[in-house]
Amino acid sequence: MNTHESRPTAAPADGGQLPEVTVAFARELGIGTLDPGESPVGVVPRAGLRLTDLRRPEAAEVADPAKQARIRTIARRYDRPVELRNDILHAGPGLDLFRGQVWSGAQVVEGTFHKKLRPGADELERLDRLRRRNRAQRFSGVNAYFQKPGTQNYFHWMIECLPRLEVLGPLVREGRVDGLILNFGRLPDFVRDSLAHFYPDLVDRAQLLAGPLATPDELAFFVSGGPAAGQTSETRMSTATRRFIEALPRRDAPGDEVILVSRADMENRRLLNEDEVFAYLGARFPVRRIVGARLSIAEQQVVFGRARAIIGVHGAGLSNLIFAPRGCRLIEFTTVQYINRTASFHDSCLLAGGEPHLVLAEEVGGRTEVVNNLGNDLFLPAEGFARLAELV
Numbered sequence: 001m002n003t004h005e006s007r008p009t010a011a012p013a014d015g016g017q018l019p020e021v022t023v024a025f026a027r028e029l030g031i032g033t034l035d036p037g038e039s040p041v042g043v044v045p046r047a048g049l050r051l052t053d054l055r056r057p058e059a060a061e062v063a064d065p066a067k068q069a070r071i072r073t074i075a076r077r078y079d080r081p082v083e084l085r086n087d088i089l090h091a092g093p094g095l096d097l098f099r100g101q102v103w104s105g106a107q108v109v110e111g112t113f114h115k116k117l118r119p120g121a122d123e124l125e126r127l128d129r130l131r132r133r134n135r136a137q138r139f140s141g142v143n144a145y146f147q148k149p150g151t152q153n154y155f156h157w158m159i160e161c162l163p164r165l166e167v168l169g170p171l172v173r174e175g176r177v178d179g180l181i182l183n184f185g186r187l188p189d190f191v192r193d194s195l196a197h198f199y200p201d202l203v204d205r206a207q208l209l210a211g212p213l214a215t216p217d218e219l220a221f222f223v224s225g226g227p228a229a230g231q232t233s234e235t236r237m238s239t240a241t242r243r244f245i246e247a248l249p250r251r252d253a254p255g256d257e258v259i260l261v262s263r264a265d266m267e268n269r270r271l272l273n274e275d276e277v278f279a280y281l282g283a284r285f286p287v288r289r290i291v292g293a294r295l296s297i298a299e300q301q302v303v304f305g306r307a308r309a310i311i312g313v314h315g316a317g318l319s320n321l322i323f324a325p326r327g328c329r330l331i332e333f334t335t336v337q338y339i340n341r342t343a344s345f346h347d348s349c350l351l352a353g354g355e356p357h358l359v360l361a362e363e364v365g366g367r368t369e370v371v372n373n374l375g376n377d378l379f380l381p382a383e384g385f386a387r388l389a390e391l392v
Helices: 065-078 121-132 154-173 189-198 200-205 239-247 274-282 297-304 316-323 343-351 382-391
Strands: 022-024 032-035 051-053 088-093 096-098 101-104 107-109 137-145 179-182 206-208 213-223 257-261 287-290 307-313 329-334 355-360 362-364 377-379
Touching: 032 154, 088 137, 088 154, 096 121, 121 213, 154 179, 154 189, 154 200, 154 213, 154 239, 154 316, 154 343, 179 200, 179 213, 189 200, 189 297, 200 206, 239 343, 257 274, 257 297, 257 316, 274 287, 274 382, 297 307, 297 316, 307 316, 316 329, 316 343, 329 343, 329 382, 343 355, 355 382
Parallel strands: 022 107, 051 355, 137 179, 137 213, 179 206, 257 287, 257 307, 307 329, 329 355
Antiparallel strands: 032 088, 088 213, 096 101, 096 213, 101 107, 362 377
């Protein structure tokens, strides 16, 4: 099935100069496929951004023309449907899995590294040193790596990585894939919990990497690519994401409870007057305030599965909206600083049959830009509480 052969690093025995690092697509390297993805790929059904601005007119940021232009530019990305990423499962012998990247000699496979962290000579030098010292962890048979960069984060795991087991599960059960590779320094509780909850028969096939380098007899890995040709906007949603979300059991109509996802125990992006918002909504609706990390996956599926609306500041806790009933409203609080990240939960909500809303709150703090995912806190003026209740 696969025509790819091992391409060792052409390094001199005396540790001389290594070849130049090149990036190549899997097909260019002759790496075959175990699953070609879907055709047609399908879309996220964007049809306009439901944006409600609850900032006070006199707030300084409202008078900033650059920030207002930014809002309009971002909003236009949601005017029309956007094509899903197509998760394609490749497999071949003679490949190295190094720090989540797939390498063939001095060539790294396109789509297996973060687009902002293109591997270079330093990365190849570290890889070559491990190869020459025979420090690779060996796995027999066909072993699949299904993570993407950022999987220490609950959202990236639940929306971009775990759904790929919808593709891999049948292949494991058919005997075409022997094992699953997990690349974590320490396995997060939510990874262990979600595997046991959704794919209990695959838990024993999962193996944790002990170091940065693995060389299975045959490595299977996913590439999902970028936006379609001519598409100026893109989404994190893939064909596997859609398959996973559509397979989840859900009610056909919204429930009665309003879920307020709290970030009060976090270091940033907190809603500073969360208690006041909770009290206002609690006088009008049955409201439950939760911190998702304190609940098991099974408990979160039950809680979010009976929601009327899900409210909260942009953050991984909103990922549980994928369990919500059809027609459930997502009300995501954000600021101009974070509005470019709206697609994560907006698109997840659409795939789950929900109705996403974005609420602009005032920005509080001295951070001029988001660095290492740290941004300013939020404040929702009391003048906007009534409008918020209307959205619920």
